Amino acid sequence: MDFKKFSELIMIEQTLFALPFAYLGILFAGGGDFITWIWATIALFAARTAGMSFNRYIDRVIDAKNPRTSGRALPAGAMKPGDVLMLGVGSSALLVVSALMLNSLCFYLSFPAIVLLYTYSYFKRFTSASHFYLGIVEAAAPVGGYLAVTGEFDMLPFILGAVILFWIAGLDVVYAILDVDFDRKEGLFSIPARLGKEKALAISIACYVLATGLLALAGFMTARGIPYWAAVFSTAIIFYRQQSLARHDDPAAAIHEFFLLNRFVSPVLFAGTFVDVFFK
Template sequence: MAMSAREGQTFAHRGSRVVAYVNLVKLPHTVFALPFALVGVILASYRRPIHLAQVAWVVVAFTAARFAAMAFNRIADRDIDARNPRTAMREIPRGVLSVAEAWGSVIVASALFGFAASRLNALCFALSPAALLWVFFYSHTKRFTRWAHLVLGAGTAIAPVGGYLAVTGAWSRPWWMLVALAAAVMTWVGGFDVFYSLADMEFDRANALHSLPAKV
């Protein structure tokens, strides 16, 4: 079965479980979204000094949260992925990783995210469950709303807000600064996801899945 160029951006696992997990969540793609979190850190530096340890824990927290979200998405969408020629070669449909193994990675990554948040400050730790619940919720939205793209964007927008809170431990002054930053990230990511979903437009229509292109 042919794979699209995007889905083909994986490493040859040759039986390696580590590589299988890396491919499951497209781990190298973390570098494309990590700058959103670092923008929040840089913005916060105008209010409080940044420490290297804070930056390190922000990177760990973001990477762990993204890993958990991506792995959860692969679990939630495994039946859909198996029917879609573009995604049928992903690790779970192909049998490279079992659902139980994927769940194990979600649990470990979620725990690491919570620990990293606790190392930042009490506010980040208190908000960490809500952040995870939101990014997990996204995986189900294509089943009932065409606005799933914005839900994904809002999930990504947690990153700059979290980066800011990691340094300051408090909301921005003026209050609208973080709101504007989050809105910009949400619409940016949501817009790109609309373009990405064009590849699945006909499949989504045939399988009663929701996206803006499928509803046009």
């Protein structure tokens, strides 16, 4: 498997932009040490690789039918299903090892995390709530980052996790608008396919408002300073612009800018929190 095929399979650019969410949890936990950052990075990379591999393997038949996804590695025949499945298994093992190197709580939680990664793709086959299930999967990043430092449960990491849950769910609802006709034809479940575009967009904006409110709550709970609040304000502006784009008459035409803006969310939040933690 060459690097180009691997990077396309796991959408490596999204993995890189997901890393700051784990780092956000580390920062809210006090910053941790260098070794914690290394093993948390490995754990998240392994989790993303496992999740994307399982998703591509499980959805390979559906992806082949959808014009939007038929060019992906498995439907296009660029990779073998068995190789992708083994990549998912190997990445899952790496996740367990890296979690063990962090602390015992992370190790024990790595097993239900793998279950979440493996089962997401099945949810859209029987429930429109699959957007929120994906949000739960992604929410594990800041929760895991926080627990990697503290090794114990607290309310704060779950508030951070809820930020990601609602943001990703709202994002995925917009993304699903592109596949409404296909989902209805194939009997797949999504909020846009079930409720239509307008109601789906209303749910998406509610998710974004909740995510922004929870970012504010986390800031108040930890007495964050100006850099953090500047990052939250910038994120709110990005969210507003994204929701404006989602209401475009032709969502497919606006989707490129929508996801381009999406790439700024995690770096902005990470940068503001990093400066606030280490330089205030």
